[in-house]
Amino acid sequence: MTYIIQAPQQINSTIQLPASKSICNRALVIHAMAGCTFPLSHLSDCDDTEVIVAALRDMPETINIKAAGTAMRFMTAYLASTPGSHTITGTERMKNRPIAILVDALRRLGADIEYVEKEGFPPLRIEGKPLEGGQIEVVGSISSQYISALLMIGPVLQKGLELKLTGEIASRPYIDLTLWTMRQFGADAKWTDIDTITIAPQPYAKIEDYTIESDWSASSYWYEIMALNANRDSELQLDGLSDCTKQGDSVVKYIFSLLGVKSDFELRDRIAPLKLKAHRCTLPRLDYDFTGSPDLAQTIVVACCAMGVHFRFTGLATLKIKETDRIEALKRELRKVGYVIRDENDNTLIWEGETCEPTHEPIDTYEDHRMAMAFAPLAFKFPQLQINHPEVVTKSYPHFWEDLRSVGFIITEKA
Ligand SMILES: O=C(O)C1=C[C@@H](OP(=O)(O)O)[C@@H](O)[C@H](O)C1
Numbered sequence: 001m002t003y004i005i006q007a008p009q010q011i012n013s014t015i016q017l018p019a020s021k022s023i024c025n026r027a028l029v030i031h032a033m034a035g036c037t038f039p040l041s042h043l044s045d046c047d048d049t050e051v052i053v054a055a056l057r058d059m060p061e062t063i064n065i066k067a068a069g070t071a072m073r074f075m076t077a078y079l080a081s082t083p084g085s086h087t088i089t090g091t092e093r094m095k096n097r098p099i100a101i102l103v104d105a106l107r108r109l110g111a112d113i114e115y116v117e118k119e120g121f122p123p124l125r126i127e128g129k130p131l132e133g134g135q136i137e138v139v140g141s142i143s144s145q146y147i148s149a150l151l152m153i154g155p156v157l158q159k160g161l162e163l164k165l166t167g168e169i170a171s172r173p174y175i176d177l178t179l180w181t182m183r184q185f186g187a188d189a190k191w192t193d194i195d196t197i198t199i200a201p202q203p204y205a206k207i208e209d210y211t212i213e214s215d216w217s218a219s220s221y222w223y224e225i226m227a228l229n230a231n232r233d234s235e236l237q238l239d240g241l242s243d244c245t246k247q248g249d250s251v252v253k254y255i256f257s258l259l260g261v262k263s264d265f266e267l268r269d270r271i272a273p274l275k276l277k278a279h280r281c282t283l284p285r286l287d288y289d290f291t292g293s294p295d296l297a298q299t300i301v302v303a304c305c306a307m308g309v310h311f312r313f314t315g316l317a318t319l320k321i322k323e324t325d326r327i328e329a330l331k332r333e334l335r336k337v338g339y340v341i342r343d344e345n346d347n348t349l350i351w352e353g354e355t356c357e358p359t360h361e362p363i364d365t366y367e368d369h370r371m372a373m374a375f376a377p378l379a380f381k382f383p384q385l386q387i388n389h390p391e392v393v394t395k396s397y398p399h400f401w402e403d404l405r406s407v408g409f410i411i412t413e414k415a
């Protein structure tokens, strides 16, 4: 399927963002470890959360986690520490996303895990059993999801867990989000040194009423829409977010303030409406390190090209092992609309304003929800923008296209 997208002149609407898949997936695994039987409410209906809901509910012999990285990593640690025999697998892409750092760490904690196909990658055969726990070192520079997965089982390990992280820590705000979620469920989980996290062997508490904030990563596409619409009469309200959030991607508020989008929360101390308004952007260039917020990179890269803001973005090394190689995907698809960006050292993207003749071919999405959502706002600049396989958005934001229609986008299916 291919969508043809036409953007509205002006936006005056309210959007209810989906629940944060990162918080949902943490809460679900912790909730299961706490032995809670009642379901969690207000979960996201995105694919990445639904695969965990189904896995925990049915616990089939073979668990297919599809394309969900967090689900693959969190469920691997959960299954390794919970009695039972399971194979965990996923999409072809998932079978090429590395998992050796997590498997090695779990084996050092006593886990029984075998690779079913390729050494270092899913699928995995796991014989779950109570694990002793203790002190281990883990590389922190490849994916924070390995660290989060280990931390979440910490309270149920006989000796608890002391995790020393080595190397530069990638996606660190997600580790803090894990610790915060664990503490909400009664865990004693904290940084005890600059590179060390300690989890006490103390069971999780059963929590009945748990509110899940909306997804700040999803809000980024609305910030981009407001920036590219650049109409002073437009105003957009986003519901479900909090100014005192623990989601690292809330830094989007700051980044887009530099690109002319003003954010105004009705209340500061809890979930409250957030109003966005666009002002003129006069920024000539933006340099930013995305080590802590990799999921925002595509949004900001596309927005800056469309706004003529030159950039040098660092901290992008982990983009190569996500839903697709996002560095290559960005370079290739931006050329179709006339922007020539280049990469350096496998972790940097640079744009000095170089352009090429646009081909106006449809944008390919590479089974990556964020490619579709980051490119859609380009419809403000390129009328009749086309996006291939728009259905990829279900990974994190199933009603993205309906929400776009509700604010005035005209979206038609190409015959
Ligand atoms: O823990 C999480 O919820 C996530 C961590 C990040 O992954 P990495 O730690 O692999 O960068 C992020 O990209 C992903 O979308 C969600």
Ligand SMILES: C=C(OP(=O)(O)O)C(=O)O
Residues within 6 Å of the ligand: 067, 068, 069, 070, 071, 295, 322, 323, 370, 396
């Ligand atoms: C990288 C992402 O997801 P995951 O790693 O959980 O598949 C993402 O949602 O951008």
